[in-house]
Amino acid sequence: MANSASGDSMTERIVRVLDTFTAERTVQTTSEIGRRAGLPSSSAHRIVDELVASGLLERDEDRRISLGLRLWELALRGSNALRLRQAALPHMATVQSDVREHTQLAVLEQDEALFLERLSHPDAGANITRIAGRLPLHASSSGLVLLAFAPHELRERVLAAPLAPLASGTITDAAALRRELGHIRTQGWVVAPGSVESVSTGVAVPVRDRGRVAAALSVVLPREADPMGPLAALRAAASAIESDLRADRR
Known part of the structure; x- marks a missing residue:
């Protein structure tokens, strides 16, 4: 996958976004995700939007983000x-x-x-x-x-x-x-x-x-x-x- 200006790949950035979720931190704002993942605000919003569209993340009515059911589904297939x-x-x-x-x-x-x-x-x-x-x-x-x-x-x-x-x-x-x-x-x-x-x-x-x-x-x-x-x-x-x-x- 293409690298960013900082040299990290899109895959690395997606993993950093997903890694911001923990057992104690299950819901975050996009800004919090970007800060914890070390991403510029524009990159964080774009990646989160794409992951929400794919079902890997979910957005609630208050626009807070959590891990999506599709991520759980994929993790269980043939695991x-x-x-x-x-x-x-x-x-x-x-x-x-x-x-x-x-x-x-x-x-x-x-x-x-x-x-x-x-x-x-x-x-x-x-x-x-x-x-x-x-x-x-x-x-x-x-x-x-x-x-x-x-x-x-x-x-x-x-x-x-x-x-x-x-x-x-x-x-x-x-x-x-x-x-x-x-x-x-x-x-x-x-x-x-x-x-x-x-x-x-x-x-x-x-x-x-x-x-x-x-x-x-x-x-x-x-x-x-x-x-x-x-x-x-x-x-x-x-x-x-x-x-x-x-x-x-x-």
Whole structure:
């Protein structure tokens, strides 16, 4: 696609526009979108108008902009993430019913853990994750599992970058993180107390598809809870999900 005077392509500008929407910021004005995307006002209005016309964005009666249903529709067509989520949901429900705490499914996306699904119980403890939300790979049980089994180049890139703490239990020392990732690869699971919130413990296991780790399945427990029962439930669920994914390919 043609480049702008600044050298960025139309595709890059469209992505920057879409990236201004977050789980907390679902509705914006065109001016706000342009400012957050770093675009001139005229470019922002033209791109937003074209995306509204295509259905990728929607404009309400107050001329505020939100993500469009067509974007959601296109994202789901033939999506590996949708296939994984559909296979996982029944088994996540079993874990959630048994453990009665937050049960989550996350995948690796652009050096972060992206959460595809979360099931919760009314009495469950604290949890900052949400569907379509992201967390750093080093700072959650799901992220640690995904990082442990990620390609070597990605692991080294994360280990070389500053490791910001989210809570008192977040591993921020690269050498300590490297050791923890080795343990996860050996044992096939992780228990991460206080890595995201000081009052919680994350427990996660890998889910494999076609021989590679495609996702992490996790629960978020109160800090004082025994993780061994939930860990057993997660491992059984991961095995069942993998079996369903294999059957789906036949």
